[in-house]
Amino acid sequence: WPSVHSGSSDSVRSSDSSPEPGVYKVMLLGDHGVGKTTLAGIFGGTQDTFSHESDHPEDTYERNLEVDGEKTTLMVYDIWEQSGPHTWMQDNCLQMGDAFLLVFSVTDRGSFQRLPGLLLRLRTARPHRHIPVILVGNKGDLARSREVSMEEGRSLAGMLSCKYTETSAALHHNTQELLEGVVRQIRLRKDEGER
């Protein structure tokens, strides 16, 4: 299973699947080139230092953060493209996530158009679960090559009952807010699921 890369956190945990309170798995899904790895590096706070210790790609990022006064550990997995489409690994990825970021690039309409299919696959794999799904329009800094407007993004998210946000991994814009939003969504859905 993917190696764990410890970021700015003060503890390293093994990535076994036993559910620990306050530890959540966040999966990055989406087309090649939309910015998943760049976002994962920012989320892990490790993009300046990673890849020096082994020749394995570092694909799991751990981040400790405090949201609304409560400590949380997010394990961010950038494994979606690792083994090719429709493989065991992808199915496993859909099964183990506590939250999903469906990332597209606002400069690549194709990556946006493939989101509904991706979401259908997720909902088929996890039909009865309260799982937060956030559509993430990345590369918001590339205004001149934008192919998908913010209104279109919001509107699709509304139709699919997901949250919507835009980020620029290049400028670190909205990335911290997104992570905190993920934590709040996970807590909210867990509370709803328990009622």
Ligand code: GDP
């Ligand atoms: P992945 O295939 O989804 O993991 O995408 P990567 O993270 O490898 O990013 C693909 C390319 O897009 C790289 O050259 C990144 O530097 C670039 N990139 C990622 N995010 C942004 C962004 O927000 N703005 C800009 N301008 N480029 C980005």
